[in-house]
Structures are given as C-alpha cells and as structure tokens.
Amino acid sequence: MISAAVPLSCAGGGDFSLIHFFLLSDNMASSEDSATEKLTAPDRVTPKGDTSIFNSMAFRGIAYQVLLAAFVILGGLYLYINVNANLERQGIATGWSFFNENAGFDIGESPIEYDSEDSYGFALWVGVLNTLRVAFVGIILATILGVFMGIARTSRNWLLSKVANVYVEICRNVPVVLHVLFWATVVRFLPHPKQAITPFDGAFLMNRGIVFPIPNEHPAYIWVGVAFVLGVIGAIFLGRWAQRRREMTGQYIPTFLWGCVIVIGLPLAAWLVQGAPLTWNVPALRGFNFQGGMALSPEYAALVVGVTVYTAAFIAEIVRAGIQSVPHGQIEAARALGLRPSFIMHYVTMPQALRVIVPPTASQYLSLTKNSSLGVLIGYPDLVNIGNTTLNQTGQAVEAIAIMMIVYLSISLAISTFMNLYNRLVAIKER
C-alpha cells in the first residue's frame, strides 16, 4: 500500500489530503495514519532508568503541542490587535456592511442579469460565477486536449508523437502568465466587427469575441433536458447491469454503443415528440456590436485558451506516464487470451492507468481553477478582478482579499471532494 502511494504523491498529487482532513474519510486516510502512528513509537525509546519528567517523550510531546498552539494563538491575537489598531488609527472602514451597498460599476460580462445599482455582494457573486465559467470549461477542454496529447505522445506514429512532444515541452516550460498574455494579444489581432471572420453561417470571429447562433428558447427544451438526465441515469444502470451479467455469465455486452444511443436518443426522441421545434437566434451587427446569439468575450476566450493550453501540457504528461505505467506484459497476456482490443483498453489498461492518472490530474484541475485568477491581468471580470475593484472602491483590503481566499478555498474543496469520490471509484480495491 505504501509503495503504491509513491508515484502518486511524487507526481505532484496529494490534493486529496484536503479531504482527509476536512471530511475525515476513514478508509482513505487509514494508510497514512497506520504509517504515522508508529513512526517514532515514543515510549519505546525512553530509557527505563531516567525518570526525569523532561526526558519523558509523552511530556515533551504535550509541551511541543502546547507551545505551538500558544504560538499560533498568541501570534494570531497579536496580528489581530495590530490590524484593528492600524485600521482605527487610519480611519479605514471595516466590517462587511459594504456587501449590501450599491456597487455603482458595470461588469462587462455576466452569466446572470447584473446592473450597476446592484450590491457589492451581488457583483462579487457575478465574479464567482465568471470564475466558475472559466474553470468548468477550462477543465473539460484541458482534459480533452491533454488526453489526446498524452495518447499522441505514446503513439507509434513518429511524427505525431514528436509534435505532441514539442507541444508539451514548450507549453509547460513557459509561465502561465505569458500564455494568458499571449492569447489576450492574439485575440486583439482579430478583425473589427465589420470585417468579422465567419467560419460558418451566423458565427462571427472578431476582436469583440466570438458570437454564434443558439436555438431560441422553447418549452420543449425542458423536456429534452429531463430526457438527457434520464438517459445518463439509464446508461449508468445499463453499465451496471452489463457488468453484473458479465461477472455472472461471462457474456460480454458492448455497453458503450448502447449507452450512447440512450444518452443521445432519449433527448432526440423527446424533441421529435414535441414537434421538433427549432428556430435560431442568429447574431447580427447592430450599432457597434453584434446583438443576439451567444457571445463569448475575447478576454474569456483568451483566458480559457491560455489556462487550457498550459494545463493540458501537464495532463498530457500525466496521461503518458499513466499509460506507460501499465506493464506491457499485461497487455500482451490479455492479447494472448484473445481479448478484443476495446476490452483490453477497458478492463486491463485503463483501470490501472487511471489509478496513476486521476490523483495528479485532480491537482491540475485545482491549479487550472486557481490560475483562472489571471483574468485580472487581461480584464476578464473574474472574482479577483471584481474583488480588486471592490477593494479599491471601498478601501477594505482585508475583507476583499479574505473573500477571494474563502471562495477559492471552497471551490478547491469542492473539486477535490468530487475528484476524491471519483478516485475512490477507480482505485483498485484490494481484496
């Protein structure tokens, strides 16, 4: 168990420990605890003849802890008193009342309706949503690109593996700050709205961002969504059932195809049943800018692309290491048994590779989320950007920065909880 933990932790994993502490999940922490527990075995070392209390390991242990606790508490108190005195002496406002005050500034893009007369608290909430918007899309794109590049690096195609290699080396050895600045510059070089590039009808690419048509709202879409959720649940149950059946009878059922059919087919059927309503909200140039359709700002695009390209390079490395960690003999043995390649991938390679891949990938997801704070550099209204403006308008640096930290900590905690659950799913169970 211990040796198995090494490659994970050394690859930069270990964000999982967040959960160890906060959720105190027993079975995950147990391996660590059993190793910790007897690390120094205090009492055994104490010489029998020496009865001085200062030489007792137990006493020293308590003394160390008391001293450290006292240090932390007194230090914290000292800083607290100082900051209060400083704020009072300089007459700087304190407290959280600014939360309900009128923010008075506009925000360039917001997933929810925001107005300059809304409160600072609401403006910050818009910032949180904008941060999540980058993190969510960035994580998905980085995973796709990273997995592709990782597999490409192990490809038998020389050209492909070299190109992937060059990509990985260049992107992960250049700071993410430069990545973001670079893409922010690239989007500036796109043409003006009047000369926008149209990759396909109705979509426009320009220095104001990307706009593309979206279907107009229709009550039928709610049912399509419901059907989609049902489809996903159905596919999961199908997978479970197929696995049970395989374990009992040895019969292999290709669930992937059927899963896809259910997940896509059900919403499609729901849509068709409702009479297949479809009208497009096509963007058009009105005044200075495009109206209608879905619009992504250039800052959003630059930030997403920047953090994605950077993080994907790391994920590619992790995926490569994961695939190469599976002993080749196993795959050969599986082939010798006459298993089909998809089966080998699904039941031999992936379960073992995922074990190596998931923990460090979770770290990468966390770092992507944290790097999305670079939006402040290029003018994307993420949490840090709006927090910064709030800090400036209200002058309450301590509170504004505290909010940023608390929100990021919560997001990190949520991501690592989720990834921890997933890790538990893919971890090889020891019997």
Place this chain on the structure above:
Amino acid sequence: MNDTTPSAAANPRHTARPPTERVAMLRWMRENLFNSPINSMITVIIALFLVFALPDFIQWALFQSVWSGDHEACRAATGACWAVVGEKHRPMLFGVYPYDQHWRLILALVIYLSVIAATMTPAFWKVKILMPLWIFNLIVTLILMWGGVLGLQPIETSQWGGLPLTMVLFTGTVVFGSPLAVLLALGRRSHLPGIKSICVVFIESLRGVPLITILFVAVNVFPLFLPEGLEFDKLLRVMAGMAIFFACYQAEVIRGGLQAVPRGQIEAAEALGLSYWQLMRRIVLPQALRICLPGLVNHIIAAFKNTSFVLIIGLFDILTATTAVMEDPVWRIFFVEAYLFVALIYFVFCFALSKYSQLVERWLGEGRRF
C-alpha cells in the same frame, strides 16, 4: 520519394535489393509514419499543416526579420523585429536598476549561473563544497546588487529589476521555502495531533488559494498586521509569500517520499536508540528526498515560473520590466517579439532544469535497480 512509398509498402517482398540508406529510410517511414491507415492519415494531415505553417513562420522569424537597426527599419520589414531585443535588452533584463551600474548585475548573474552549473555537477556534490560555495555565492551576488560596501553605490531593492530580480525571487523562494517544507511535511506526519492538525490546516488552506491572493496579502494587507512603524521591505514580503506557498506544495511531495521510506528502516533506527531528529536527519529524510526528487524538481521549476506572477503586483521582474519597456510608443507594436524573447528565457531555464532532473534520476537510479 512519395511515389515510391506506396509500391514499396504494398509489396515489401519485391524489394529484395540490398538495404541502402534510401530503403532503410523508407522502412523507417513505413514503421514509424505509415504503419496503419489511421496513422498514415494522421501523418499526412500533420505534414500538410507543417508544410503550410512552418515556411511562413520561418520566413517571419528568420528571413524577413530585422535583426538590428531602428524602428523605422522594423516598420518597413514584413518579418519579425528582433532589433527590439537589441535596442531594449538592457531595460528588459535589468529593469530600473541604474544604467551605469548594470555591470554589477551582469557580474552577479555570471557568478550565480556558474555556481548553479557547479551545483549541477556531481563532482561538487559534497556538503563541504556546496555549502561554502552557496554562502559565498549569495553573499557576493547580494553585495553586488545591494552595494553600500566596498565603494559600491548603494541600490535599494525597489530599484532591482529584470532577470536578476527573477533570480532573487526564485532563489529566495527555494532557499527559505525548502526548510519550511521539510518542517511542514514532518509536522503533518507527526504523531502529535496538535502539531499535525495545525500543519494540515496551514498546508491545505494555502494550497486551496491562488498565488495571486497570497501576493495581495503580502503586498496590501500584511503591512496592516504590523505595529505602526515596523516595516518590511516589499521584496522581502513577496518573497516570503512565495516561499510559504512553495513550501506548502513541496511539503506534500516530501510527505509522499516520507511515506515511501520502508518501515524496517525506521524500526531499525529506533532499535539503535536514535532520537527523532537523528532518525529523520540521518535515516528517513535522505531516502525520502531521493525518492521524490522528480516531484521536488517539478515544484522548483514551478517556483521559477511563478515568479512571473509579480507582474500583477508591480515588482519589476523580467516580465514586468518587459511590459514596462514596451510602453515606449515607438517600439510598442513589436511587443510580440519582446515577449517571445522573455518566453525563450523562461523556456531555456525550465527545460534545462527538467532535462537535468531526468539525468539525475538516472544517476541515482543506477545501482539501485534490483
């Protein structure tokens, strides 16, 4: 070449000629580029892309570029303007450091980089050599940068800039961060619940927030936490923030290494009656650090890249200095070239470090493989 490939691929038996260079190459291509229909397709797509993109890029970067001269020449050319690097390299590399004192920074950089080169050579891997070497290095480079003694004009940290500042931040982060990382890792593995929980909370809360917020705290908030009249240098505050951030990540890597040290080793040491610190210093840590060396180097590289975050708080590292230099309206439009130059510096350093760490892994791996 292309028209011979398919026939050779189709009837390999008919090519019974003695293996020449050409055929060997064909075979290599067959094995590595066209070994399956999908691979052939991928190869063709990538090759087409390269054929279209690469010549343009090379034209821009090399043949049509301007390597020296003024901005007029650059504006006239269609290619890259590398002259901007020639024109502006000094403020980019050295920031706002007084112009006539730049020789001190160059000297400091040369000394610093040679010490790093020496540190990378296994022949120097002895504490008796490395410790004095690094103490000498730090003292000399700091004296050169700070001045105030030996007739050198004193120069404040707020005027330090460019690549030397990046190096100072990086060195400070690693030098202050590493011991803290070891302490945090040991604390987290401690059997004393009080110490363990404090370390866990500390590590995890700092790992959960972006570096930017920690820099904000160091710059904007921390001075408010000090009593009136007590001030710390901004550079020092930022460095401390980065060191703590670095330590929290490094502590997790070290913890992984600690967990991997075989229990038998610890038990044997305990049986010999070693104290906790003796046990850690002589038995556990040397093995643990060796085991997780790749992870350690990864985070050291990350620490180097992270120095670029100071752009946001306005310390003049090489990236900030470049951004500031590019405010010059005459040269402003050539910032792509300037940023590429900076990216290249980061790349060379990080790439060299990662390749070197792979080398060291192999060295350490030799004789341990069983």
Place this chain on the structure above:
Amino acid sequence: MKTFITAVAAIAFAGAMAVDTKTAMAEDGPTLKAVKARGEVICGVHQGRYGFAIADSQGKWKGLDVDFCRAVAAATLGDSEKVKYIPLGSVQRFPALQSGEVDMLSRTTTITLTRDSALGLNFGPPTFYTGTGFMVRKSIGATTVDQMAGAAICVFPGSTTEKNIASLFKSKGMKFTPVVIESSKQLVGAYMSGRCDVLAMDQAGLPGHQQYDAKKPADHLIIPGVYSKEPLGIGVRAGDDQWFDIIKWVTHATFNAEEWGVSSKNVDSMLKTKDPNVKRLLGASADLGKKLGLDKQWAYRIIKQVGNYGEIYESNWGPPLSLARGINNLWTNGGLMYGFPMK
C-alpha cells in the same frame, strides 16, 4: 527544546523591539520623521500617463503629479531629486498608501467623500481639475455620448470614471460593455487595437494617448466636454496631521508663487522684494516653515527647484500636448486655482 526556547525568546524580543519603535515614532509626525530618516520621499504615481507621470527610457519621471512629489521633497529634504517613484495601478494605489508603502499618493486621484472618509485618507487641495472624457475612433461615427449606445468602453478598474460612465449611461437609458483592465498599457492597447470603441478616462489624459499611442492620431476624436467633476489631489494617510499640512501648504505655495509673480527664474532676485507676502513665502521675513516642522527656506526651494504652478503646468501641458489651462488657471484669470493666505 533549547532551540525552540531560543526561538520563542527571539520572537518575544522582536515583539518588544516593535513596541519600542512604535513609542519612538508616535512623538511627532511619523511620516515626516520617516522621510527625513530615509532621506527620500516615496511617492506613488501613475504607471504612465502623459502630462501626469511618465518615465522616459532612462527611467526619469516627468509630469504634473511628479512635480508635486518633487516639490514635497524640495520642501522637506531640500532636494527635489530625493524622490522614489512607485508606479501604481488604479487598484493598488490605495492599499499602497494605507499600508505605508508610499508617503504620498500623487496619482491622478479624484477627491471623493468615500475616499476621504472610509478609505482612511486625507486629500490636499486639488492640483488639477478635469472630468471624465471620451475618445472614440472616428470611423465609428459617434461625435456625442448619445451616439454611444451599445459601445464597448475601455476603462480603468476602481476609478471614478468606472462609476461615472455607469451612472451616465444609466441616466440616458443606454447600455454599454465595460472592458476593465488595470494595466495602463493593456488598457490603452485594447482601445488602440479596436477591442473597445471608446476610451474613457480623465479628459486631460486623453490627448497624450492620442498623440503618442495612436498609429494615426487623426483617426481618433476626443469628444468635447467633460461628463463629471474630477478634482485631482494628493492623498496621504489619515492620522498624521503634520504631513497632511505639509502637503496642503506645498500645494498652496505653488499657487501663491504664481499669483505673486515668483518663478524659478526670478526667485533669487525676489528675495529682496518689498512685497510682504512674497517675503513671508520665501522666508525672508517670517519663519512659516517652523510651524510645519520644516525650515525657513522650504517654499523658496520649491520654487527654485520645481517652479510655481504656472511653470509646472506649462512644462507638462505645453506643446506638444498643448492643453489649454481653462479652469486650471489662477482664480485671478478666471480659473479655480486659489492659493490660501500664507501667514
């Protein structure tokens, strides 16, 4: 154990030291005392705005805000060159002042009630009056604010401009898309590259950007008229009245010097003048400096080394920017600059 005790002792000692410095500094004017001990005034300025604060390629700063930093250094330290300039973004500026990173904030900062009160700052008299202005690309065809509905507007975060345009557009029932970037280069670059239709900032800042940052200055138009009141003043930390007084009277000294005809060229001959006002100002008859914690010649040095307000204005807003003085003229010439009596 021993090392631990030593460490605790060391920390306790450091704490005691900290308390010591505190009592020592609290006696009088901590900022002036720190400035004198340091031999330097640390002045927060704009990262780069023509006319207010811009550094040339040798790192030498120039501008109206910069000249007031120099004036304070001349008054307090006797040498206008003893200034350390800290370029600050619009967001960083207040924390930098609050946290003591800078002694004074001379950075195109509008005096507002909130900033004066809740931010824990004090502001000297306005050194420059301006208002929110707009620059547009001529090709978009807008010549008034009413034609800007739906425009993308580049604006600095945390600036008064940001709030002004939000309420201006709201009052007109128009929408706009703010593009908010703190870095001056990034923001102006965003406008010049066409990311925004409009660049909004203090109107006095616009001619510089039009002149120096546009590929063709003639392609851009500064919309006539200002859309808010932006009195720019020097900010200092609240709680140090002496330093606040120095800032206040350094500013008034430059106004009064212009009004009374004292300039850097004639200041030496003016020492022998009969005008009682000028004699008091230059320290020839009374010692006004003492009341501020300065010496007799403080105002003499300001005028000698930096100049009176008119000279400061001319050297920064003269050609090529050529911004008419307008309301920044002396009150005697129909402007708002009004030096208080120095008695």
